[in-house]
Amino acid sequence: MEFSPAGMHCQNRCVYCWRPVEFYESMAIEAPRAADPEEMMRGLMAERRRLLMGHYGDEAADASLIDEAQLPSHYAISLSGEPTMYPHLPALIRHLKSLEATKSVFLVTNGQEPAMIRRLRDEGALPTQLYLSANAADRESFMRINRPRYADSWERWNETLGLLDGIGTRTVIRVTLIRGHNADPSGHAAFAGMLESSGAHFVEAKSYMHVGRSTERLERESMLEMDEVREFARGVAGRGPFEYMDESEASRIVVMRNSRRPIERMIAAYA
Numbered sequence: 001m002e003f004s005p006a007g008m009h010c011q012n013r014c015v016y017c018w019r020p021v022e023f024y025e026s027m028a029i030e031a032p033r034a035a036d037p038e039e040m041m042r043g044l045m046a047e048r049r050r051l052l053m054g055h056y057g058d059e060a061a062d063a064s065l066i067d068e069a070q071l072p073s074h075y076a077i078s079l080s081g082e083p084t085m086y087p088h089l090p091a092l093i094r095h096l097k098s099l100e101a102t103k104s105v106f107l108v109t110n111g112q113e114p115a116m117i118r119r120l121r122d123e124g125a126l127p128t129q130l131y132l133s134a135n136a137a138d139r140e141s142f143m144r145i146n147r148p149r150y151a152d153s154w155e156r157w158n159e160t161l162g163l164l165d166g167i168g169t170r171t172v173i174r175v176t177l178i179r180g181h182n183a184d185p186s187g188h189a190a191f192a193g194m195l196e197s198s199g200a201h202f203v204e205a206k207s208y209m210h211v212g213r214s215t216e217r218l219e220r221e222s223m224l225e226m227d228e229v230r231e232f233a234r235g236v237a238g239r240g241p242f243e244y245m246d247e248s249e250a251s252r253i254v255v256m257r258n259s260r261r262p263i264e265r266m267i268a269a270y271a
């Protein structure tokens with residue numbers, strides 16, 4: 001189940017975002033107005049049941065698998081808005097981990113709320129895998145690509161970056177590459193330095209995709225070809241501890257692992 005507790009709330013207005021950032025307004029989700037985590041999940045589960053229900057009428061379907069699918073085993077807290085703005089995020093993650101079928105909980109953040117990342121760490125609520133979006137290795141391109149609203153957004157993001165090493169869960173840095181913004185080979189060395197300093201377990205480098213609202217801000221040519229994504233991975237891998245691990249051409253993505261922090265590639269079960 002991929003879902004977001006933040007909906008239309010985000011502190012950035014990223015140029016590549018496929019969502020309607022032009023309509024994002026708030027910079028905070030007030031606690032009294034934020035849904036209770038368990039109530040939110042009850043609503044999401046009810047919608048999930050509604051989506052799956054029709055398959056029971058399909059004679060070719062295995063009813064036991066439809067039963068099994070009622071309760072997700074993997075959650076990705078992402079999709080829309082910035083989930084670390086949700087004030088009850090620690091309770092939400094603890095709740096998801098407590099469900100009997102749960103094997104993993106992923107969280108994706110833009111790094112603008114380092115205080116919430118510290119809360120997750122200190123309140124026993126770390127996700128199974130924590131993703132940090134990192135689209136720039138210098139302040140100028142960070143501001144141009146992410147178009148953040150916080151005056152100290154670069155400092156906030158760097159604070160989150162500094163929390164990854166040793167935080168006590170699997171960590172991934174996700175780099176979205178956009179032609180004309182951050183994909184020129186002249187920037188590989190700076191990216192390699194930033195990624196090495198993060199101490200993350202994995203790096204996912206992928207091309208921007210020309211979909212949704214982003215089509216009004218970028219061109220189709222802003223997407224990279226797969227070979228250009230591989231070139232970025234080689235540029236990073238040749239300068240630090242990250243080494244090529246796998247790729248998906250359909251998604252124009254390469255994943256690298258940190259040779260200094262070896263960890264199991266597969267998540268067998270929630271730990």
Ligand code: SF4
Pocket residue numbers: 010011012013014016017018019021080081082110
């Ligand atoms: S941080 Fe994510 S949700 Fe927010 S504007 Fe950027 S891509 Fe969109």
